[in-house]
Amino acid sequence: MPEPEQQTPPGSEQELEQKPDHGEDSYVGSGRLTGKIALITGGDSGIGKAVAIAYAREGADVAISYLDEHEDAAETCALVEAAGRRVLSIPGDISDPAHCRAIVEQTVAEFGRVDVLVNNAAFQMDRPTIEDIPDEEWDYTWAVNVSAYFHLVKAALPHIPSGGSIIGSTSVQSDKPSPNLLPYAATKAAVASISASLAQMLAERGIRANSVAPGPIWTPLIPATMEPDKVESFGSQSPLGRPGQPAELAPVYVMLASDEASYVSGARIAVTGGTPIL
Numbered sequence: 001m002p003e004p005e006q007q008t009p010p011g012s013e014q015e016l017e018q019k020p021d022h023g024e025d026s027y028v029g030s031g032r033l034t035g036k037i038a039l040i041t042g043g044d045s046g047i048g049k050a051v052a053i054a055y056a057r058e059g060a061d062v063a064i065s066y067l068d069e070h071e072d073a074a075e076t077c078a079l080v081e082a083a084g085r086r087v088l089s090i091p092g093d094i095s096d097p098a099h100c101r102a103i104v105e106q107t108v109a110e111f112g113r114v115d116v117l118v119n120n121a122a123f124q125m126d127r128p129t130i131e132d133i134p135d136e137e138w139d140y141t142w143a144v145n146v147s148a149y150f151h152l153v154k155a156a157l158p159h160i161p162s163g164g165s166i167i168g169s170t171s172v173q174s175d176k177p178s179p180n181l182l183p184y185a186a187t188k189a190a191v192a193s194i195s196a197s198l199a200q201m202l203a204e205r206g207i208r209a210n211s212v213a214p215g216p217i218w219t220p221l222i223p224a225t226m227e228p229d230k231v232e233s234f235g236s237q238s239p240l241g242r243p244g245q246p247a248e249l250a251p252v253y254v255m256l257a258s259d260e261a262s263y264v265s266g267a268r269i270a271v272t273g274g275t276p277i278l
Contacts, residue, residue: 020218022050023247024079029057032258036060037111039103041094041152042121044073046219047169050246051118051253052076056083058254063088063107065121072220086111094121095143100151104159114156116257119149119191120169124184126230138183145187149194162206165257168195170211170268175277188213192268199266208265210256215272218243239274 027050038055042048043064049072052062062080066073066089073089080087088110092099107114123144127133149168160166170192177185191211198209216222216235222243223231235243249271255261256269270277 018218020046020220021245021247022046022079023053023250026247027054027057027250029054029059029083032058032254032260033116034059036115036257037063037107037113038116038118038257039063039065039107039114039152039156040118040120041065041103041148042169043118044069044076044089047214047217047246047249048118048120049076049079050250051120052087053079053083054250054254055116055257056080056085056087058258059085060116060257061086061111063090063103063111065090065092065094065103067091067093067121069220093144094148094152095140097147097151100148101155104152104155108159113159113161114164115161116165116167117152117156117160118167118169118253118257119152120167121148122169122184122187124181126180127182128180130182133183141183142187142190145184146190146194149191153198157202157205157207160205160207163259163262164207165261166195166198166202166207166209167253167256168192168209168211170195170213172213172215172270172272172275172277174213176275195268196266203265208256208261210261210264210267210269212249212252212256213268213270213272213277214244214249215270215275216243217249218245235273238272242273244271244273 038060043052044066077087168191171188173185174188174192195211
């Protein structure tokens with residue numbers, strides 16, 4: 001289990017003593033995404049970094065957006081380039097709708113289209129009571145986790161061809177909310193719902209939409225948003241008795257992005273260490 005580390009939000013991989021496994025030394029591609037263009041929010045670290053590495057090794061060119069963790073983003077970009085693929089990194093705050101549109105514009109200007117859109121970036125804070133949640137924090141959590149999904153999809157749709165894939169990162173919290181993560185859990189339920197709606201709305205365009213529901217995954221967000229005692233026991237309540245690593249999520253995102261999943265739309269796939277979701 002993780003050591004009791006502490007950071008300030010959104011957290012940086014550079015400051016973690018116990019480094020997450022993103023598949024740097026283990027993920028081996030087999031050409032499943034050859035020729036595709038992927039845009040991943042929160043691609044600098046955590047799940048987004050693992051997905052970027054896997055996508056590149058499967059043959060995709062990758063654009064990553066991130067807030068301001070420049071060193072983390074540079075490492076991700078280096079790993080994508082080491083896989084022989086092109087990469088574009090775009091810093092900025094996705095709580096701003098104009099920046100969401102700019103992310104898509106820059107990706108299309110560089111690569112020409114978006115085959116795979118992964119809405120992964122998220123914000124959370126641990127608050128014991130509703131009175132402890134500042135109004136601006138509630139608004140910011142929804143802006144990053146939900147509104148950005150809307151703005152990114154809306155901006156990207158003209159550039160997503162038939163056969164394209166949209167993937168939302170939801171959470172086991174969407175189904176089994178922890179009271180101390182009230183805003184985050186509510187937003188993750190919204191991401192699951194939006195993904196399900198998009199699957200039906202976009203089917204006639206040949207675009208699939210799905211979501212992935214991670215359980216407790218060891219990323220910089222955890223020590224940046226939780227008290228040290230909760231960080232120390234993080235993941236121990238899962239049936240497998242440990243937190244997951246970002247690398248353990250990547251194969252699911254690869255499958256959903258690939259043409260092998262041509263009839264998979266409207267799904268929510270649990271990667272929770274054994275905790276069932278509805």
